[in-house]
Amino acid sequence: MKRKISKLVLGLLFVIVSFAVGSKVTAESINYQALKYGTQQTSMASNYYVKPANVVANGDQYLVTMTIHTGTQLGEWPVTVLSINGQGPANVTKTKSASGYDYSYAFQTADLSQIISSSISINVPNVYTAKHDISFKFDTSNLPALNNAAASSSSANTISSAAASQSNVSASSQSSASQSSVSSESSQSSTSSSLASSSSKPKPVAKTTSNRVIRRQNAQIAALNRKNKQTQTAILTGGAVAIVILAVAAYFFIKRK
Incomplete structure (x- = not known):
């Protein structure tokens, strides 16, 4: 009887663990090319991007994690990602090793078959400071499936x-x-001060548009971080359940002996 119970517990453990692992996110290492912005030519920055990237299929989106590695001679983390695929970088981490500095970050997209554009800032003290646009082309042959x-x-x-x-x-x-039309007609019959006043009107519109873009990017980053936190919580919960079941199985084995 005890042997049957032990087999039943082990079978149940196998099913639960398989479900917990298989029903979560699926990750793959995906190769990619770093290109000069808007071209098919390899970027000079390509050597600094660690390949492959880590791609996780989570529901209807891909979560892509990339790493930039620079040598110690360039200083501490000389490259900063300003934007990637129209959004700010998420899950940014900086680590130091004997060989240099790693800058890791993530972004989210529903389509990796398209060219992904990014804006980066390079700052090597007393040597080079600039902002550059760069493009990425991902190998989609081994992409995990989305929902x-x-x-x-x-x-x-x-x-x-x-x-x-x-x-x-x-x-x-x-x-x-x-x-513009109204201002033009009005300017013919008004003084130079009214011309200056009408020419300054579009500025608040530009400012409002900029604020909307910033708020939209912040909302995307917040949503991405919430989704990542939920995934991590689910994985931790599944691990805890598996540990409890293993403990129960061990108890039955010990009791049988």
Whole structure:
């Protein structure tokens, strides 16, 4: 009887652990190319990007983690990622080793078949300081599968958002054109001070647009970090359950003997 119970417990343990591991995220090491922005030419910065990247399929999105490694002769973490795929870098970590400095970061996307663009800042004290745009092309032959239903919903939302954005831009352009026309007509019959006043009106619009972009990027980063935290919590919970089951199985084995 005890032997049957032990076999049952071990079988249950195998099923639960397999489910806990298999139903979570799927990770793969994916190779990629670092290209000069807007071209198919290899970037001079390619040697600093560690390959492959780590790609995790989590629901309808890929979470991509990349690392930049620089030698000690360039100073402490001379490269900073300003943006990647239209969003700020997430999960940024900096580590030091005997060979140099590692700068790791992550970004989220539903489509890795497209060219991913990034903006970086390079600061080598007393030698070189500049900002550069760079592009990445990922090898999609071994990509883990996404949740198709969720991905389709995400694509639809992306298209709707893009259409809304284009509509807003169009409306803003028409409004600006109307204001320019009115200002032009008014300037013919007003003083030079009214001309200066009308020329300064578009500035608050630009500021408002910039603030909206910053708020949208911050919201994307916050959502990504929340999703990562939920995934980590689920994995830790599954591990705790597996440990408890292992303890129960060990108890039955000891008791049988």
